[in-house]
Amino acid sequence: QIDHFGFDENGTFQQRYLVADQHWKKDSGPILFYTGNEGDITWFCNNTGFMWDVAEELNAMLVFAEHRYYGESLPFGNESFSDSKHLNYLTSEQALADFAVLVEYLKTTIAGAQHSPVIAIGGSYGGMLAAWFRMKYPHVVVGALAASAPIWQFGDLVPCGTFFSIVTNDFKKSGAGCSESIRNSWNAINHLSSTDAGLQWLSNTFHLCSPLKNLQDAAVLKNWLSETWVNLAMVNYPYKADFLQPLPAWPIQEVCKFMKDPSLSDKLLLQNVFQAVNLYYNYTGEASCLDVSQTATKSLGEMGWYYQACTEMVMPLCTDGVHDMFEPQKWDFDALSDECYRMWGVRPRLSWILSMYGGKNISSHSNIIFSNGGLDPWSAGGVTQNITNSLVAVVIPDGAHHLDLRSRNPLDPKSVQQARALEICLMKQWIEKARHSH
Amino acid sequence: QIDHFGFDENGTFQQRYLVADQHWKKDSGPILFYTGNEGDITWFCNNTGFMWDVAEELNAMLVFAEHRYYGESLPFGNESFSDSKHLNYLTSEQALADFAVLVEYLKTTIAGAQHSPVIAIGGSYGGMLAAWFRMKYPHVVVGALAASAPIWQFGDLVPCGTFFSIVTNDFKKSGAGCSESIRNSWNAINHLSSTDAGLQWLSNTFHLCSPLKNLQDAAVLKNWLSETWVNLAMVNYPYKADFLQPLPAWPIQEVCKFMKDPSLSDKLLLQNVFQAVNLYYNYTGEASCLDVSQTATKSLGEMGWYYQACTEMVMPLCTDGVHDMFEPQKWDFDALSDECYRMWGVRPRLSWILSMYGGKNISSHSNIIFSNGGLDPWSAGGVTQNITNSLVAVVIPDGAHHLDLRSRNPLDPKSVQQARALEICLMKQWIEKARHSH
Numbered sequence: 001q002i003d004h005f006g007f008d009e010n011g012t013f014q015q016r017y018l019v020a021d022q023h024w025k026k027d028s029g030p031i032l033f034y035t036g037n038e039g040d041i042t043w044f045c046n047n048t049g050f051m052w053d054v055a056e057e058l059n060a061m062l063v064f065a066e067h068r069y070y071g072e073s074l075p076f077g078n079e080s081f082s083d084s085k086h087l088n089y090l091t092s093e094q095a096l097a098d099f100a101v102l103v104e105y106l107k108t109t110i111a112g113a114q115h116s117p118v119i120a121i122g123g124s125y126g127g128m129l130a131a132w133f134r135m136k137y138p139h140v141v142v143g144a145l146a147a148s149a150p151i152w153q154f155g156d157l158v159p160c161g162t163f164f165s166i167v168t169n170d171f172k173k174s175g176a177g178c179s180e181s182i183r184n185s186w187n188a189i190n191h192l193s194s195t196d197a198g199l200q201w202l203s204n205t206f207h208l209c210s211p212l213k214n215l216q217d218a219a220v221l222k223n224w225l226s227e228t229w230v231n232l233a234m235v236n237y238p239y240k241a242d243f244l245q246p247l248p249a250w251p252i253q254e255v256c257k258f259m260k261d262p263s264l265s266d267k268l269l270l271q272n273v274f275q276a277v278n279l280y281y282n283y284t285g286e287a288s289c290l291d292v293s294q295t296a297t298k299s300l301g302e303m304g305w306y307y308q309a310c311t312e313m314v315m316p317l318c319t320d321g322v323h324d325m326f327e328p329q330k331w332d333f334d335a336l337s338d339e340c341y342r343m344w345g346v347r348p349r350l351s352w353i354l355s356m357y358g359g360k361n362i363s364s365h366s367n368i369i370f371s372n373g374g375l376d377p378w379s380a381g382g383v384t385q386n387i388t389n390s391l392v393a394v395v396i397p398d399g400a401h402h403l404d405l406r407s408r409n410p411l412d413p414k415s416v417q418q419a420r421a422l423e424i425c426l427m428k429q430w431i432e433k434a435r436h437s438h
Numbered sequence: 439q440i441d442h443f444g445f446d447e448n449g450t451f452q453q454r455y456l457v458a459d460q461h462w463k464k465d466s467g468p469i470l471f472y473t474g475n476e477g478d479i480t481w482f483c484n485n486t487g488f489m490w491d492v493a494e495e496l497n498a499m500l501v502f503a504e505h506r507y508y509g510e511s512l513p514f515g516n517e518s519f520s521d522s523k524h525l526n527y528l529t530s531e532q533a534l535a536d537f538a539v540l541v542e543y544l545k546t547t548i549a550g551a552q553h554s555p556v557i558a559i560g561g562s563y564g565g566m567l568a569a570w571f572r573m574k575y576p577h578v579v580v581g582a583l584a585a586s587a588p589i590w591q592f593g594d595l596v597p598c599g600t601f602f603s604i605v606t607n608d609f610k611k612s613g614a615g616c617s618e619s620i621r622n623s624w625n626a627i628n629h630l631s632s633t634d635a636g637l638q639w640l641s642n643t644f645h646l647c648s649p650l651k652n653l654q655d656a657a658v659l660k661n662w663l664s665e666t667w668v669n670l671a672m673v674n675y676p677y678k679a680d681f682l683q684p685l686p687a688w689p690i691q692e693v694c695k696f697m698k699d700p701s702l703s704d705k706l707l708l709q710n711v712f713q714a715v716n717l718y719y720n721y722t723g724e725a726s727c728l729d730v731s732q733t734a735t736k737s738l739g740e741m742g743w744y745y746q747a748c749t750e751m752v753m754p755l756c757t758d759g760v761h762d763m764f765e766p767q768k769w770d771f772d773a774l775s776d777e778c779y780r781m782w783g784v785r786p787r788l789s790w791i792l793s794m795y796g797g798k799n800i801s802s803h804s805n806i807i808f809s810n811g812g813l814d815p816w817s818a819g820g821v822t823q824n825i826t827n828s829l830v831a832v833v834i835p836d837g838a839h840h841l842d843l844r845s846r847n848p849l850d851p852k853s854v855q856q857a858r859a860l861e862i863c864l865m866k867q868w869i870e871k872a873r874h875s876h
Contacts, residue, residue: 004794005443007749007784008526088446100793136574138803139796311445346445355538356442358577363875364804365576437801 002075002089004097009089013075015098016066018045019106020052025059026112030431033118033141034064035099035133037126038308041066041073043299044126047243049407051121054424058431061116065102067095067129070301081303084345090307093356095129100137117434119427120144123402124378125305125313127151127370132357135365143367143430145423146383147402151370153315153381155354160318160331162380167233168324170375174236175256182229182259183325185273186222188266193218201267206274209289224292226326228277231295233377234401239411243401244296246283249411255279310340314348315381366390367430369423373399392426394419440513440527442535447527451513453536454504456483457544458490463497464550468869471556471579472502473537473571475564476746479504479511481737482564485681487845489559492862496869499554503540505533505567508739519741522783528745531794533567538575555872557865558582561840562816563743563751565808570795573803581805581868583861584821585840589808591753591819593792598756598769600818605671606762608813612674613694620667620697621763623711624660626704631656639705644712647727662730664764666715669733672839674813677849681839682734684721687849693717748778752786753819804828805868807861811837830864832857 003009018041023029032051036044045064055062066073069090074080081087099120107113120141122130127149134144152158171179192198193215202221203211212218231244232252239249248254258275281290309315314336319326337347367390370383374397383393396403398413404420441447456479461467470489474482483502493500504511507528512518519525537558545551558579560568565587572582590596609617630636631653640659641649650656669682670690677687686692696713719728747753752774757764775785805828808821812835821831834841836851842858 001787004790005529005531006526007529007787008522010785084446088444091443091445093443097793104789104793137796139799140793347448349439349445351542352442355535355542355578358575361577366802 001097001101004094004101011075013068013073015068015073015102016041016071017102018042018062018064020055020062023055023059024061027115028435029059029061029116030427030434031061031063031103031106031113031116031118032058033099033103033120034062035095035120035122035126035129036065036067036070037122037124037129038067038070038305039297039300040071042071043297044123048121048123048405050405050420053408054420054427057424058427061110061113063102063106065099067126068098069304069307081307087307087344087346090304091312092129092132092308092353096133096136099129099133100140103140117142117431119430121147121405122149123147123405124149127402131368131370134368135357135362138365138367142434143369143427145369145371145427147371147405148373148376148378148382149370150315150378150381151357151383152360153317153378155351155359156316157354157359158381160316161320161323163317163377164230164319164324164326166375166377166380167230168326170233170236170252170377171229171256171325174250174252175260177260177262178252178256179325180262181264181269181272182225183321184262185225185269186327188269189218189222191266192270193221202270205267205270207278207287207289209291220292222327224295225273225277227295228280229325230377232280233375236375236400237403237406238398238413239409241406245280247280248283251280307344307346310336310344310348311346312349312353314350314353362391363387367426368392369394369426371396371402371404371419371423373397373401373403375400376402392422394422439535439539442532442539449513451506451511453506453511453540454479454509455540456480456500456502458493458500461493461497462499465553466873467497467499467554468865468872469499469501469541469544469551469554469556470496471537471541471558472500473533473558473560473564473567474503474505474508475560475562475567476505476508476743477735477738478509480509481735482561486559486561486843488843488858491846492858492865495862496865499548499551501540501544503537505564506536507742507745519745525745525782525784528742529750530567530570530746530791534571534574537567537571538578541578555580555869557868559585559843560587561585561843562587565840569806569808572806573795573800576803576805580872581807581865583807583809583865585809585843586811586814586816586820587808588753588816588819589795589821590798591755591816593789593797594754595792595797596819598754599758599761601755601815602668602757602762602764604813604815604818605668606764608671608674608690608815609667609694609763612688612690613698615698615700616690616694617763618700619702619707619710620663621759622700623663623707624765626707627656627660629704630708631659640708643705643708645716645725645727647729658730660765662733663711663715665733666718667763668815670718671813671815674838675841675844676836676851677847679844683718685718686721689718745782745784748774748782748786749784750787750791752788752791801825801829805864806830807832807864809834809840809842809857809861811835811839811841813838814840830860832860 002011041064051062076086118141120130120133127146128151130144131146134141168179199212235243236252255276258272316331318331319329321328369392371394372379372382385393396415396419399416403416440449479502489500514524556579558568558571565584566589568582569584572579606617637650673681674690693714696710754769756769757767759766807830809832810817810820810822823831834853834857837854841854
């Protein structure tokens with residue numbers, strides 16, 4: 001159903017989902033249901049090794065459901081992003097309703113699945129969806145594992161600056177002079193971008209695919225660099241991995257090896273910064289130039305997420321340059337709103353997500369695990385303390401963005417091993433209890 | 439917000455609500471929040487004496503919120519019912535979102551209300567909304583009193599025939615020969631309506647405002663009679679009252695005084711049936727003729743409810759003429775769907791309400807009282823057994839439709855007095871617990 005919440009638009013669309021049932025025990029084994037987030041579901045499927053690792057132990061069927069408007073699940077095909085009318089059904093509520101209807105469909109069509117307890121699992125935005133799925137459809141899922149889900153990064157629930165201060169701390173801890181080098185880089189760019197020669201030098205030095213022409217382009221460069229540091233914080237995994245980009249183990253330590261001296265002259269400093277970002281964008285050595293319009297895998301649906309961030313998913317973020325290594329930037333809702341209106345013809349609603357999902361007042365819910373990595377900037381908006389006996393916070397001090405959802409790895413720190421053990425133990429309890437009550 | 443679940447329609451409308459705060463204790467007193475149903479909120483306000491009766495004891499503020507598309511809360515003014523596009527926002531989900539946003543607005547704008555625990559109260563469809571409000575927005579309301587709420591009158595959760603068998607039992611118990619007279623009346627009408635003279639006789643005998651012209655009109659007459667018996671079952675209160683119509687105490691006993699002999703000839707039988715319905719429609723003696731297009735107060739919004747019954751609120755009902763006193767009629771979803779499409783350009787979705795609100799799988803929720811009257815046909819789809827310690831069923835054997843929500847009355851049976859006492863006791867527990875946790 002394209003619109004679950006209205007009857008005027010009665011069209012339907014094909015939602016993609018992936019099923020793996022080789023370890024599933026018919027009639028009793030649970031279903032682990034991945035609540036797909038803003039991207040191609042096959043990519044999430046391949047980056048959620050945790051589910052594959054536990055399938056046998058839990059006798060579980062795995063289902064990965066694609067989020068509407070991403071991957072191949074486009075309600076209006078190529079027209080899906082054409083205007084605000086076609087985008088109107090891209091909301092978390094519609095996505096959750098899709099998931100609820102899909103679970104019920106699977107339960108009634110797969111022989112032996114009717115009484116299978118279902119557990120929602122997701123990371124990041126998908127983690128929010130997993131938590132919200134349990135909150136709003138507790139009759140559909142017996143529990144949820146919400147990994148690195150910043151469900152409190154809304155309104156004024158948490159300070160807007162914590163996110164970037166966590167990024168900064170990751171760099172500070174990863175090498176002397178590292179975060180200071182980055183902090184100093186902004187003024188170096190500002191100096192250079194004030195002249196055409198400087199813009200040219202920056203374009204060459206950063207091996208940019210399109211040369212910088214003016215101050216506006218320089219601002220794009222700075223944003224791109226900021227996003228790069230944020231992304232590095234998110235994927236600062238303890239082993240070689242390829243999530244947003246192919247990267248070595250502990251990639252921040254690697255890039256910090258290039259940025260040891262923050263007191264260098266502008267050009268020397270920025271040459272080091274280039275070495276650092278080049279490691280992120282060109283670890284395989286295949287990139288002939290760097291593209292400031294792209295910071296991560298193309299498997300993420302940037303368009304869709306941009307729209308969502310312009311409607312429901314308004315997450316206030318800010319920097320002050322003191323508690324973080326970024327250029328100071330206040331949170332400016334009005335500017336966002338105007339930009340969203342220009343871009344999509346819609347305006348964000350700041351408080352809706354709080355009205356809908358309860359903000360911090362969620363204690364009447366049950367069976368949700370909120371896991372967060374201490375290295376992950378998104379932990380700033382995450383639940384990092386138990387709320388009740390059955391709303392459990394799992395903290396992984398040396399984990400980055402939903403490390404616990406990744407495949408087991410010999411280089412896993414003890415903290416993520418323990419986190420997964422607790423997650424599995426709690427999931428088994430939910431399954432057992434569901435079996436019992438059935 | 440006209441559309442809480444999409445951003446393309448960004449319009450707003452004025453929602454009416456009534457507040458009574460004379461007994462409210464600022465800073466600690468609770469808010470009793472009536473979740474308005476399908477009609478003018480002032481009418482519900484005047485027919486929910488229970489809230490007025492308990493306000494002082496609970497130090498409570500009373501709020502009565504009007505449901506969108508009813509009374510004066512019309513999203514598009516006079517255009518609200520013009521077509522399926524304008525009707526698109528008439529759903530229970532939008533209404534619940536209205537309530538959530540309204541509660542938050544009241545809490546932030548009324549001094550001393552910020553930490554007031556809120557309890558949802560409603561009857562009938564409003565009782566469903568109260569229960570669903572607690573289920574979906576437990577961060578907004580600490581509990582709900584759902585009076586005569588047939589939340590299970592959907593899908594195949596309950597047999598479709600129970601509703602009419604309860605109506606029948608009410609008549610059977612209220613006078614010898616009564617339900618049999620009604621059962622026999624249908625064939626009497628069928629016989630008479632096969633001739634023009636018979637149609638004329640029926641029109642005269644029933645004092646109809648518009649004479650019957652054909653078999654189709656005769657079918658309308660029969661539907662109107664059926665609805666009248668159903669309505670009498672709903673308002674079979676132990677004292678003189680004016681809910682759907684002004685009526686004497688135990689009105690079914692009164693109408694049954696006219697229908698003691700089911701073996702009479704067609705015409706004599708139907709003359710008695712007329713006396714019975716005339717009591718319902720003309721107890722005050724003011725009606726000059728009877729109008730088969732109207733069965734209850736005009737304070738109910740028939741148009742809106744018809745649309746809702748054609749979209750989300752699909753409640754299967756059926757009769758067999760054996761376990762009930764009605765003409766046999768199977769439940770026919772396809773016929774309903776076609777009629778809805780002709781009437782509104784939309785088709786009902788049979789299973790959506792189950793996917794959304796969980797059907798019978800609601801045990802993970804808490805703090806909901808489901809009260810039901812044994813005389814009330816809607817108890818057929820109600821929760822009449824405790825589900826958990828905090829999902830409590832209250833049964834009032836000699837109560838009709840949400841008798842417990844009405845004002846205290848010297849003629850109240852003991853069962854409704856006890857029901858109210860339990861309801862108040864549980865509400866106090868919720869309030870106490872909320873105060874404690876705050």
